[in-house]
Amino acid sequence: MRPVVPVSGRDPKTRLSPVLSPAERREFTEAMLADVVAALGSAGYSPEVVSTGPVECDAPVTVDDRGLDALVNDLLSAGPLAVVMADLPLLTAEAVDRLFAPDADVVLAPGLGGGTNAVVCRHPDFRVDYHGASIRDHRRIARTVGASLAEVDSRVLATDVDEPADLAEVLLHGDGAAADWLVDAGFELSFDDDGRVGVARE
Ligand SMILES: Nc1nc2c(ncn2[C@@H]2O[C@H](COP(=O)(O)OP(=O)(O)OP(=O)(O)O)[C@@H](O)[C@H]2O)c(=O)[nH]1
Numbered sequence: 001m002r003p004v005v006p007v008s009g010r011d012p013k014t015r016l017s018p019v020l021s022p023a024e025r026r027e028f029t030e031a032m033l034a035d036v037v038a039a040l041g042s043a044g045y046s047p048e049v050v051s052t053g054p055v056e057c058d059a060p061v062t063v064d065d066r067g068l069d070a071l072v073n074d075l076l077s078a079g080p081l082a083v084v085m086a087d088l089p090l091l092t093a094e095a096v097d098r099l100f101a102p103d104a105d106v107v108l109a110p111g112l113g114g115g116t117n118a119v120v121c122r123h124p125d126f127r128v129d130y131h132g133a134s135i136r137d138h139r140r141i142a143r144t145v146g147a148s149l150a151e152v153d154s155r156v157l158a159t160d161v162d163e164p165a166d167l168a169e170v171l172l173h174g175d176g177a178a179a180d181w182l183v184d185a186g187f188e189l190s191f192d193d194d195g196r197v198g199v200a201r202e
């Protein structure tokens, strides 16, 4: 099994633009990537990072500016593949073990909001179609190609950081590079009048 972590290296996490500058979005992306690479490494895997631009991390990096679907589908055509997104800063070795445990042709880890945060594929005909409610598309594609399917119900695999509100999850539950980066950058939990948790910056 070949574990690959795709990452936007050039202009990542544009949905965090309301709270992070372009340079900060790149730094925070590298911090989340470090957490993902560390979790995969702790579980005994040696991930390859495929980035649209130069990134610093403790894994071999290939720069490839193709879009996500073209990139991943090309890699899938070469054989079994695991795709773990780079924006999962709560990822743990235990969750990685759970991702690789099912003996199914296709294993999906749904993300909050309908995305697909990780895929393990052992079927020659399965292909990805990211964005939108991709988890539904990936279930459908697995059915269409006759692949057996398993899904992993895991909070840390489901927690991808897309929008400013997601940063609260990192402050609440993270203890890695991304959580440290946010604290160093002055982020802290905030509570609105209804007691809802969010983030604020000093
Ligand atoms: N290699 C590669 N990785 C990508 C590409 N698009 C997204 N990713 C990565 O795939 C994961 C999910 O993508 P998104 O959540 O849309 O992340 P993003 O593109 O950085 O964020 P937004 O600009 O806010 O959409 C993240 O780990 C991204 O870094 C791409 O075109 N190529």
Ligand SMILES: C[C@H](OP(=O)(O)O)C(=O)O
Pocket (backbone or CB within 6 Å): 068, 111, 113, 114, 115, 116, 117, 129, 130, 131, 132, 133, 134, 135, 160, 162
């Ligand atoms: C790539 C995309 O990520 P999201 O924008 O849902 O985080 C998806 O998982 O389909």
